[in-house]
Amino acid sequence: MNESIISRLSLGPVQYHWTREQLLDFYTSISDTQVDIVYLGETVCSKRRMLKLDDWLGIARELSEAGKEVILSTLALIEAESEILSMKRICENGQFRVEANDMASVHMLEKIGAPFVGGPTLNLYNQKSIEVLAKSGMYRWVMPVELSRKTFMDIRNELPGGLETEVFAYGRLPLAFSARCFTARAHDLPKDDCQLRCIDDPDGLLMKTREDEEFLVLNGIQTQSAHTFNLIAAEPPGQAKIDVLRISPQSRDNLDIIHHFDAWRNGCAADTDVARMMEEMMPTGVCNGYWLGEPGMNRGSVEVPLPG
Amino acid sequence: MELVCPAGNLPSLKVAVDHGADAVYMGFRDDTNARHFAGLNFNDKRARDGIRYAQERGTRVFLAINTYPQPAGWPRWEEAVDKAANLGIDALICADIGVMQYACDHAPQLNLHLSVQGSATSAEAVSFYHDHFGIKRAVLPRVLSLKQLRRVVSASPVPIEVFGFGSLCVMVEGRCLLSSYVTGQSPNTYGACSPASAVRWDKTPRGLESRLNEVLIDRYADGENAGYPTLCKGRFHVHGKTGYAIEEPVSLNTMELLPELLAMGVAAIKIEGRQRSPVYVEQVATVWRAAIDACQKNPSGFHPDPAWQQVLQSVSEGAQTTFGAYHRPWQ
Numbered sequence: 333m334n335e336s337i338i339s340r341l342s343l344g345p346v347q348y349h350w351t352r353e354q355l356l357d358f359y360t361s362i363s364d365t366q367v368d369i370v371y372l373g374e375t376v377c378s379k380r381r382m383l384k385l386d387d388w389l390g391i392a393r394e395l396s397e398a399g400k401e402v403i404l405s406t407l408a409l410i411e412a413e414s415e416i417l418s419m420k421r422i423c424e425n426g427q428f429r430v431e432a433n434d435m436a437s438v439h440m441l442e443k444i445g446a447p448f449v450g451g452p453t454l455n456l457y458n459q460k461s462i463e464v465l466a467k468s469g470m471y472r473w474v475m476p477v478e479l480s481r482k483t484f485m486d487i488r489n490e491l492p493g494g495l496e497t498e499v500f501a502y503g504r505l506p507l508a509f510s511a512r513c514f515t516a517r518a519h520d521l522p523k524d525d526c527q528l529r530c531i532d533d534p535d536g537l538l539m540k541t542r543e544d545e546e547f548l549v550l551n552g553i554q555t556q557s558a559h560t561f562n563l564i565a566a567e568p569p570g571q572a573k574i575d576v577l578r579i580s581p582q583s584r585d586n587l588d589i590i591h592h593f594d595a596w597r598n599g600c601a602a603d604t605d606v607a608r609m610m611e612e613m614m615p616t617g618v619c620n621g622y623w624l625g626e627p628g629m630n631r632g633s634v635e636v637p638l639p640g
Numbered sequence: 641m642e643l644v645c646p647a648g649n650l651p652s653l654k655v656a657v658d659h660g661a662d663a664v665y666m667g668f669r670d671d672t673n674a675r676h677f678a679g680l681n682f683n684d685k686r687a688r689d690g691i692r693y694a695q696e697r698g699t700r701v702f703l704a705i706n707t708y709p710q711p712a713g714w715p716r717w718e719e720a721v722d723k724a725a726n727l728g729i730d731a732l733i734c735a736d737i738g739v740m741q742y743a744c745d746h747a748p749q750l751n752l753h754l755s756v757q758g759s760a761t762s763a764e765a766v767s768f769y770h771d772h773f774g775i776k777r778a779v780l781p782r783v784l785s786l787k788q789l790r791r792v793v794s795a796s797p798v799p800i801e802v803f804g805f806g807s808l809c810v811m812v813e814g815r816c817l818l819s820s821y822v823t824g825q826s827p828n829t830y831g832a833c834s835p836a837s838a839v840r841w842d843k844t845p846r847g848l849e850s851r852l853n854e855v856l857i858d859r860y861a862d863g864e865n866a867g868y869p870t871l872c873k874g875r876f877h878v879h880g881k882t883g884y885a886i887e888e889p890v891s892l893n894t895m896e897l898l899p900e901l902l903a904m905g906v907a908a909i910k911i912e913g914r915q916r917s918p919v920y921v922e923q924v925a926t927v928w929r930a931a932i933d934a935c936q937k938n939p940s941g942f943h944p945d946p947a948w949q950q951v952l953q954s955v956s957e958g959a960q961t962t963f964g965a966y967h968r969p970w971q
């Protein structure tokens with residue numbers, strides 16, 4: 333029988349543009365949850381400034397006092413010099429570890445000599461590339477969302493000792509980044525004068541096909557899946573030995589989702605009722621194809637996997 | 641300023657060389673490169689013939705091994721790097737840092753270029769690849785404004801190559817998984833976007849419909865020009881409105897910006913289109929050779945010849961062109 337481990341739970345960075353109040357309330361509610369790790373900061377668009385770095389650091393201190401490992405995440409797409417400067421300030425914060433989401437931040441963190449998490453957009457698809465960054469100070473690898481269970485297992489079996497693994501376990505999948513803002517485009521506004529209209533869409537703006545199929549979600553310069561990935565409905569607890577499971581925040585039901593993941597990581601396989609309940613928390617349906625080595629939009633098996 | 645032209649096969653390579661390319665870029669016939677299309681690219685013999693043809697005429701040859709291997713496929717990428725080293729190419733275009741490390745360890749004589757698929761958009765990111773792998777050049781994603789590009793070029797430790805013309809990725813190259821979300825195959829994993837094997841065309845009473853793995857990408861009324869169903873270039877519903885929610889079918893054309901690109905020190909202009917025909921390569925290479933020569937001779941008096949622009953227009957997607965991100969409102 334395979335030895336299983338109890339994964340830690342992380343909360344990924346909020347990918348949407350929420351109000352200051354929403355963000356503050358949300359993180360206050362996280363303090364006494366079962367989440368072990370919290371990633372903070374704006375990773376999608378530098379124009380979203382509801383919280384400044386000092387605000388984020390304040391939240392970080394509170395969560396840290398509540399016993400959470402706190403990580404500051406950097407922007408995935410860097411274009412302007414001002415974005416380089418804010419990224420530099422994050423890397424040099426001196427208190428909290430950083431998730432690098434671009435090679436520019438990797439470069440800075442390596443120069444400083446600060447250990448870092450390698451975010452999902454660093455494109456680390458094999459253990460050879462992970463080894464390169466492990467030498468640069470990466471202590472945790474977040475798997476790109478398009479990779480499968482098989483690839484995860486192949487990589488995990490070959491990883492340098494001590495390196496942690498993290499998998500995107502719940503949420504709408506971040507699929508693409510662009511220089512253009514598709515939310516602004518949907519409102520016929522130029523990006524320069526976008527009026528931060530993404531504030532209207534706390535779970536992103538739904539894009540349907542002309543047959544009314546819920547297809548993708550526009551979140552500013554980011555495009556996401558309309559459907560929600562849920563590892564609980566695709567994997568028995570413990571077996572893949574994933575060190576950290578990432579829950580990507582959505583506008584509601586976060587505490588329930590955390591609760592379900594906590595039960596699951598402790599060996600309580602989800603039954604059909606739990607899977608159905610979780611599906612009701614998703615803005616549209618479920619998509620687990622990537623983990624199964626299929627097109628990401630595929631729903632995946634309707635059977636709930638049992639511990640083997 | 642160098643002109644770098646696409647060579648999807650031997651005939652394309654030859655016309656690119658004959659019509660003024662300073663360098664051509666090519667790939668092997670598998671998923672190790674980002675134009676992994678049926679019938680395209682080079683086997684060993686063709687690669688050897690092509691490289692000889694180009695180098696004898698003073699044209700350099702770059703080889704793209706610019707997808708991201710997973711453990712199960714890793715030996716194929718190693719083999720591709722080994723083959724490239726034996727072929728005597730002038731540079732290897734890579735994206736994956738594991739592949740770059742392998743090239744440094746096993747074929748240190750190879751010049752490495754960072755592929756556009758590496759998603760480096762700042763001098764700091766380019767510096768990472770320079771420090772670790774001694775890259776000699778970086779190709780930038782098509783996302784920066786002129787001002788942003790100027791900063792990268794001036795601060796970068798290596799010369800910068802940018803796209804001048806061809807089909808436009810609206811997403812950051814290397815950061816787009818839309819294709820695998822729909823079909824299971826993406827540029828990163830498989831070297832293809834919206835692969836032809838997943839495309840279906842249906843004539844219906846509602847119009848001509850294009851589908852990608854059953855997802856409706858677009859529907860054309862009678863008389864509308866139907867384009868290839870690249871999934872970001874379809875028409876969708878957002879907020880009850882139907883339109884090109886992500887991007888119109890359009891090609892990038894930066895010819896008017898040549899004097900600015902030259903002045904800021906861009907080292908090379910890359911032409912997209914290894915999947916296009918030799919006729920395309922001949923037309924585009926001819927026009928860009930003439931344009932770069934004219935611009936270098938007299939940058940301040942440079943104006944694109946309307947005849948050149950007409951040629952480029954005629955081979956563009958949807959017969960439309962854009963400055964892309966170089967044009968501030970676009971970004």
